[in-house]
Amino acid sequence: MTAPSPSATSHGVAVVFEDMHRWYGTVHALQGFSIDIAPGELVALLGPSGCGKTTALRALGGLDEVDQGRILVDGKDITRVPANKRNMGIVFQAYSLFPNMTARDNVAYGLRLRGVDSAGRTKKADEMLDLVGLGAQASRYPHQMSGGQQQRVALARALAIEPSVLLLDEPLSALDAKVRRQLREEIRRIQIMVGITTLFVTHDQEEALAMGDRVGVMSAGRLEQIAAPAELYDRPRTRFVAEFVGLTNRIQGTADGATVEVLGTRVPLLPGAADHGRVGALVRPENLRLTPADNGNGRMLAVSFLGSLCRAQVALADETIIVAQMAAAESTGLHPGTRVNVSVVPAPVFAAAD
Numbered sequence: 001m002t003a004p005s006p007s008a009t010s011h012g013v014a015v016v017f018e019d020m021h022r023w024y025g026t027v028h029a030l031q032g033f034s035i036d037i038a039p040g041e042l043v044a045l046l047g048p049s050g051c052g053k054t055t056a057l058r059a060l061g062g063l064d065e066v067d068q069g070r071i072l073v074d075g076k077d078i079t080r081v082p083a084n085k086r087n088m089g090i091v092f093q094a095y096s097l098f099p100n101m102t103a104r105d106n107v108a109y110g111l112r113l114r115g116v117d118s119a120g121r122t123k124k125a126d127e128m129l130d131l132v133g134l135g136a137q138a139s140r141y142p143h144q145m146s147g148g149q150q151q152r153v154a155l156a157r158a159l160a161i162e163p164s165v166l167l168l169d170e171p172l173s174a175l176d177a178k179v180r181r182q183l184r185e186e187i188r189r190i191q192i193m194v195g196i197t198t199l200f201v202t203h204d205q206e207e208a209l210a211m212g213d214r215v216g217v218m219s220a221g222r223l224e225q226i227a228a229p230a231e232l233y234d235r236p237r238t239r240f241v242a243e244f245v246g247l248t249n250r251i252q253g254t255a256d257g258a259t260v261e262v263l264g265t266r267v268p269l270l271p272g273a274a275d276h277g278r279v280g281a282l283v284r285p286e287n288l289r290l291t292p293a294d295n296g297n298g299r300m301l302a303v304s305f306l307g308s309l310c311r312a313q314v315a316l317a318d319e320t321i322i323v324a325q326m327a328a329a330e331s332t333g334l335h336p337g338t339r340v341n342v343s344v345v346p347a348p349v350f351a352a353a354d
Contacts (some may be wrong), residue, residue: 012040012197013074013164020069022055028201031057031221038099042198044207044212053201061088062168073164089158093170095150097142103153104138110161117312128156147152148179168200205245217241237272242350248282249322260351268348279351285325287345292333296341300334
């Protein structure tokens with residue numbers, strides 16, 4: 001695969017959302033949404049349907065209006081600039097390729113609209129198809145290509161115009177799991193190679209954590225937290241983030257200041273957690289330990305094999321059902337019906353009041 005030419009690369013631009021609000025009738029879709037995206041950074045917006053993430057992306061692309069607030073790109077206010085003047089590359093869930101055009105012609109379409117001559121369009125389109133690994137399929141039509149290949153063509157088309165910002169709106173959700181994993185790695189590699197500032201919207205937390213330099217979690221039009229993936233997972237700042245990102249077990253405990261007692265272990269509390277009285281501690285599956293014990297505080301319900309890992313469902317003495325995760329080699333002797341002792345690793349947790 002050839003590397004992009006200097007003309008295909010970008011130094012990235014800064015993108016700033018300032019106190020954005022958007023109403024749809026009585027629905028407040030964006031409520032004071034603010035984010036600074038650094039040049040060349042990929043920020044993933046993550047959240048359930050209706051949280052406002054796509055509204056934010058469409059506002060940046062000029063496909064939706066902003067009722068209040070500003071959008072700055074490279075220091076310039078583009079809030080009221082028409083979509084066709086913003087120089088954004090957009091890839092949607094639907095491939096939106098022209099069925100009567102070859103891959104090369106699809107990629108060159110935006111260049112044709114910009115008045116690039118035929119030779120220049122062909123050179124650029126072939127360069128972009130090489131970049132996404134489809135140089136050999138340049139003469140194929142969309143119906144002759146797989147879904148993953150069609151989405152690569154859509155990505156090449158978005159990059160061909162050398163956009164200021166790349167917008168990815170659920171681009172992988174129509175693909176099967178294996179292709180989705182492969183393509184997200186390719187998109188990330190290309191984004192880093194080209195150096196383009198990118199906003200990626202998804203409801204799939206695995207995609208967001210795998211691809212984003214930072215991940216912003218949204219709920220009901222608000223940005224709950226934005227942080228690097230590891231920080232978001234290990235140190236959630238709100239109950240919503242703690243419960244939405246990754247698997248968690250809600251286990252009863254007693255909080256007293258900076259710690260909470262869970263299953264007999266004192267565990268540090270994260271900032272913002274409930275810190276007094278009976279609480280529900282949100283414990284990650286990998287922070288639970290299971291030990292076979294005749295008088296243990298839990299009973300095995302099921303074990304799921306996940307390759308190098310196993311997940312175990314356990315019923316505690318109070319019938320709370322929890323999920324523990326461990327290396328497959330550590331699951332020996334753990335069978336449905338086995339009594340086990342469940343303990344907690346003293347890693348910081350978020351706790352919510354009962």
